[in-house]
Amino acid sequence: MGRVLIGVIVLLGLAGIAQAAGVKEQPVVGTVVRDRLRDGTPGPELVVIPAGSFRMGAINGGGDPDEKPVHAVTIPRPFALGRYEVTFAEYDRFCQATGRELPKDGRRWFPFSHWGRDRRPVMNVTWDDAVAYTRWLSEQTGQRYRLPSEAEWEYAARGGIEERYWWGFSVGEKRANCKGCGSTWDNKKTAPAGSFGANPFGLYDTAGNVWEWCQDSWHESYEGAPTDGSAWQGGEDKRRVQRGGSFGSKPRYIRSSARGRGNPDGRYVYLGLRVLREL
Template sequence: MQNQNDLDQNNLIQKSQSGHTNSGSKTRKRIMIMGLILFFLGDLLCFAWVMRPESPKIPSPAIAPFSEAQAAAYQSGWGIHLNIPEEMQNSLKMRFALIPPGTFTMGADANEKAVKMREQPQHEVSLSKPYYLCVHEVSLKDFRQFVKDTNYQIDPRRDAAGVSQANLSAGNWVEDPLHPWEKVGFDQDETHPVVNVTWFDAMAFCRWLSEKENRTYRLPYEAEWEFACRAGTETVFNTGNSLWYYGPMENHSDQTVNPGLIVHMQDASPWKDGYANTSPVGTFPQNHFGLFDTHGNVREWCMDWCDEEYYSHSPKVDPRGPQTGSSRVLRGGCWGSNEYYCRSGRRMERAPGSRNVRNGFRILCEISPESEFGPYEHSPTLHRDPRWWYESKIGEEKE
């Protein structure tokens, strides 16, 4: 009887040991299977990580100074990043160059000729957003289309406008309220920049075009204007330290202009560019960003109110000028300006309701990276070799 009990007990022990053995074997199998699954899952995750689409890399801002080739590379890089053309045309066939965000030294050096207090001190400014700036100043054709579409009325009694042909011929600077933008007192065709327009007229044009195309058009702030004008240069002009050393590079006062219309005829450049007054937009060489007439032809209205001491306390990022004032900023030189009044750092101020045959404007088109920019057309690539002008123009004018 005892032997039988011992035998039964041994059987139970063996079964128990056998069960433990089977259970351990199954556990090991489960662990191995889980290990293999995790191994292959890890490989799959690594493969997915390697093959993931790269997030778009934000191009670097344009830090002045930079060369012409670098300026073009900045424009191209930001165009690819934003999926917009570096040069576009709007519905009026106005051409716009993409200006990248960047950092530059704003203002005039103390050693520049005819420097003013309002142009100092030089200070570093950063622009955080790209924008489109019109390659040309607004032409007579563009402004005439605006007036036609809106029946816009300019009150000639509001301020003086234009000069009579008789006064021009006699060399007298006498403004006549009977000569608004369409009768400026000298010959212009549709390709010339519009003049005798106030800051209000320029803003009305921008509002009309914004509504027409469902985009935001406006005048540039002067920091945007100067950054685009300099285009990476840190010299007096974007052409270097002269506008005429190798030939006339802008339409400013030279030996063609009527001596009675400028104050310092002795300082006029020793050239004849063939234009006593305005010239067709885009006649002279463009800068590194592809902009024309930034140092000549007409002075250009900007958005900002003017403050003589603004540079001493202006923001370092995206300055917008003072919030109030009595006059607006004008930038750039004009057909009647001596060279030293055409400097990159030159700034003027005029009442926003004033008109003058030396003043016009250039427009900016805003870009929103978060939303679609809207329909556009690619414009032809800008010819960036300044020699085209000298070879084709100077040679023709030799006697």
Template sequence: MKFVRVPAGEFMMGSGEPAESLSRDYPAYAPEDLQALGDEGPRHRVRITRAFWLGQHEVTVDQFRRFLEASGYTPESIADGTGGYGYNPAYDPASSARGERFEGRNPRYAWHDPGFPQTGGDPVVNVSWNDAVAMARWLSEREGVRYRLPTEAEWEYACRAGTTTRYSTGDDAASLLGAAALLDLDTAQRWPNRLPFALPGHDGYVFTAPVGSFAPNAFGLFDMHGNVWEWVADRYGEHYYAESPTDDPPGPAAGDLHVRRGGSWATSALYLRSSYRNWNTAQTRYTLVGMRLLREAMPRDD
């Protein structure tokens, strides 16, 4: 895996954007959907006091496969016998609350088969938070350097890469074309009910894209917006921003939910904003969720 050095620094984390302005630019969403974004605030100053190395790309199918072969680790979707989620074009979307053609949990699906074709260079999906932590722990033990998931603050700092706009590419969702795999007209072909939420345009991929297929941000990091949701280290706290420390906030000390960031290949532009937060249990595995690892800087790196 290639890692990019992210320097220490400070930034304004979160968003204080009112629902009215979001409603203007994302008209397909109901007011209650936009009001639910209140956990992105208050916008607050955060200092990242130490440089770190972040994966230039999301962890790929081939990289995850090599981890399993070398470590003997069994992913949760296989270990617990319940499998993951998968795309099934024959699945009745009426069976899903959102009209999706994803079915699961089902033992036929796991990290190596999400029901749609992937190359070894595509980001791995159907990995749980526990799977991601296990891979980081194994790498740490093998190399004698600490690997882990980034904190939510580190992730957003790296995603923004010095920007203060909705995306690292600007405020206009159209700026994501050429920088992200997301819900566009290509993907919406499979989900007609999502067409009102799709970004007009084409990113060239219906499902995941091989990592590095689009332009990087100013730090040289690829796919921070879209492709797959990325697990971060933090537990989720709806009101954590109001009480978090300024320096290197670690997230809540307790909680059953873990944060994921960045959006995915089937996620609308509203949810690809740098400030957006989502969460799942540590055991969740899904066709949209993957990971990116952080390597802590050694003293000689600072």
């Protein structure tokens, strides 16, 4: 936490100097950014994440083979990441504007399964749906939105912490929504966005609730993975990376380094997204 605060202070100083010199202000770590859509309504809340370096993968041993080898990654520039997972309220607006069918707020094969929309994370969205949503945000705001790379996602989710979870080595109780996290919603349904504490970067629900789509194609290990924070695209495997675990995941799968994957046309109650805006 101390390192984050120091980063805030330094960037605040740089912003003041830049402003005095008539230069465009530098983004301040932890600042909440919210662009306006064309109709004047606010888009998703974003948090400015600093540039920096980290070790990616199963740092503390254990983990699955796909979390290895542990390797150093440098994120070369700040970016803004969704403060929360994209909610139904945000995604429904996109569907209504573009004529898309609204995703179900429960299990698609059970007509009486309605968990609520509004502040709950959107689910039952494919990778293609997620990409379409980021493109719509880009058109609406004039900024560049996209899905985060897997490296950007893990860097932000860790919040500068190298333990299994951003809050420590043990899953504890009522820190997240998973199968065994001790919350009201465990293994039943999603929790409203922001129901648990934020990580040191100010991000909510990076562990549990719903898996989140990333840009990257799936690779079975980190052999040959990029070290500059960019998305690892291409390869024979057409599946896409998912991160963060869900309300139905065991605690080991909501660790900061845990990985998931799925077909880009997959649509599940366990699966949603978080958006990134380039700065």
